[in-house]
Amino acid sequence: MKTNDDQFFREAVSRICGSDNIEKALQECFFFLKHYIPMNQVILNIFDNTTNMAEAVVRVSDDGILLDSIIIPYTRQVKKDMEAYTSRSKRVWMVRRLGDYEGTRHIAEKSGTADFPGVIMDLDLDGRIIGKLTIIHGKETRFSEEHLRLLEILNTPFAFALSHHLKHREIRRLKDIVADNQMYYQEELNQISGGFVIGADSGLKPVMEMVRRVAHQDSPVLLIGETGVGKEVIAKALHRISPRSDKPFIGVNCGAIPESLMDSELFGHEKGAFTGAAVRKRGRFERADRGSIFLDEVGELKKEAQVRLLRVLQEKEIERVGGTETLSMDIRVIAATHRNLEEMIRDKIFREDLYFRLKVFPIYIPPLRERILDIPALVSHFIQKKSVDMKLGIPPSIAPGQIDKLMEYQWPGNVRELENAVERALILYNGQQLQFDGLEASASAAPASPQEAPAPTSLNLDEAMTQHITQALKTAGGKIHGPGGAAELLGINPMTLRHRLKKLGIPFGRAARKNYGPQRP
Ligand SMILES: Nc1ncnc2c1ncn2[C@@H]1O[C@H](COP(=O)(O)OP(=O)(O)OP(=O)(O)O)[C@@H](O)[C@H]1O
Structure with a gap:
């Protein structure tokens, strides 16, 4: 190595390895190399053999670091070229037109440099090409053998920097997955510490029966019920007893995400896809892969988002915003709504095709006023849980007559309202017995859904059975x-059921089917 080569090498390496941030390192190096080799753009590319995708990992030009990501599928020819590498003598060579060389054609076309001449260097580590470095200058540029020789001196440092960056990136990706799993296990812990379904053996028995039936299939499930009835609780229970239970359960509140962020939230985005997209981000669908996604308030999705969701459900594939890579998804979709989607279809605010995709297996969750026998167990569950949260020591007992009062109330906000009522009572608890005051004032409040008739509130056995x-x-x-x-849902003989229906005066048969609502399975 000549002395000036020695100095050149040291200066260049101090830049290539001078920062953990590969963009910054490449930019520093670019400014240095410009003194020796003509260039107005330098690109570090990788070729992923498992996905057959070529990616421009970093691009630096006279204008600075170019953020828009380029990931495109590469052809069999490129693969052949890579395989032929071992028999090729040169690691650095020039091409008159980047668009004419298979290994650079795709990225050159995408970055608008296909007509330019360039220098290409295979980055070689442990006898394996891990990527390519491409140097580009003006159309008339003639690169010399000296330029190639200088660049080749830097092969190993560039290969090292790229390899380090890729490992770093992989660690970030795995960290993301670990964070997801942590969230999932936290959920699991919450479930174990009391987040199970209260009423699974009484008022929610028919619901849980349906849940058990469908849990082992991959069919989409649509949970229908007023706000606060426990749709999310049921969705989690479904996931928990499904074969996907050791994979993530990812919730999306479709009503809470601003329209402008919906795509990026659901499908993720590539680095530089839009202002502020500094790093690649996985979307909720990607995070839910092999698990379940819970699309809460699905009726709140805007028309455009409905179209995109329908496409994902049909094709089972997503593309990150700003990306070209298509990712296959294996996801169980559980959607929920408190709105009447059929009415929304009539009003042309919900797509019928999406509705049919989602409602493959609809499960109706009745409002609390239609399953008042669950109230005592729910109240006791919330008292236990909240006493721990509020560090109250021994959970207080309930004053006589209070449970009757709770069972007479209509609960327009359903279980959520009951939970809040318990919390309020615990805050006001004076060391004696729990009282639930303030319910009477709203006892005449209308139920949350105008479609639902108020339930009988008596504890008379026949009435409870009717309900x-x-x-x-x-x-x-x-x-x-x-x-x-x-x-079957009630676990009794159909003849016995008919007998009871007649005795209790409950309408049944073909003519009465309309009473049981079109949205209910
Ligand atoms: N059967 C149940 N057992 C235990 N807790 C329940 C049950 N049903 C509802 N809850 C509790 O009530 C609250 C509301 O439940 P959840 O969020 O599942 O209702 P939702 O129907 O999804 O509401 P929304 O329509 O507003 O999204 C939660 O805190 C939940 O833990």
Whole structure:
């Protein structure tokens, strides 16, 4: 190595390895190399053999670091070229037109440099090409053998820097997955520490029966019910008993994400896809891969987002915003709504095709006023849970007559409202017994859904039975016998059920089916 080569090498390496941030390092190096080799753009590319995608990992030009990401599929020819490498004698060579050389054609076309001459260097580490460095200058530029010789001196440092960057990137990706899993296990812990379904053996029995039936399939499930009835609780229960239970459960509140961020939230984005997209971000679909995605308030999705969601459901593929790579997804979709989607279809604010995709298996969750027998267990569950959260020591007991009062109330906000009422009572707790005051004032409040008739509130056995059987009929869409029929859901003989229906005066049969609502399975 000549002395000036020695100095050149040291100066260049101090720049290539001078920063953990490869963009910054390449930019520093670019300014230095410009004194020796003509260039107005330098690109570090990788070729991923597993996905057959070529990616411009970093691009630096006279204008600075170019942020828009370029990832494109590469052809068999490129692969051949890479494989032929071992028999090629040169690691650095020039091409008259970047668009004519297979290994650079795709990225050159995408970056508008296809007509330019360039110098290409295979970056070689441990006898394997890990990427390419491409140097580009004006159309008339003639690179010399001396330029190639100088560049080749820097092969190993460039290869090292690229390899270090790729490892760093992989660690970031894995960290992301670990964070996801952590979130998931936290959820699991929450479930174990009391987040299970109260009422699974009473008012929600027909619901849980449906959940158990569908859990082992991959079919989309649509949970329908008023706000606060526990749709998310049921969605988590479904995921938990499904074969995907060891994979993530990712929730999306479709009503809470601004329209402008919806695509990036759901599908992720590439680095530089828009202002502020400084790093690549995985979307919720990608995070939910092999697990379940819970699309809460799906009725709130705007029309454009509905179209994109439909495409994902049909094609089971996503593309990150600003990306070209297509990612296959294996996801169980659980959607939920408190709105009447059929009415929204009539009003042309919800797409019918999306509705049919989502409602493959609809499950109706009845409002709390239709399953008042669950109230005592729910109240006791919330008292236990919140006493721990509020560090109250031994959970207080309930004053006599209070449970009756809670069972007489209509609960327009359903279980959520009940949970809040318990919390309020605990805050006001004076060391005696728990009182639930302030409910009477809103006892006449209308139910959250105008479609639902108020339930009987008496504890009379016949009335409670009527309520329970009516719920099973609603879940079964009025069907009595056969799979999914009310008799099966209730675990009794269809003949016995018919007998009880007559005795209790509950309408049934073909003519009465309309009573059990079109949205209910
Ligand atoms: N069966 C249940 N067992 C235990 N907790 C429940 C049950 N149902 C609801 N909850 C609790 O009530 C609250 C509301 O439930 P959840 O968020 O699942 O309702 P939702 O129907 O999804 O509401 P929204 O329509 O507003 O999204 C939560 O804190 C939840 O833990």
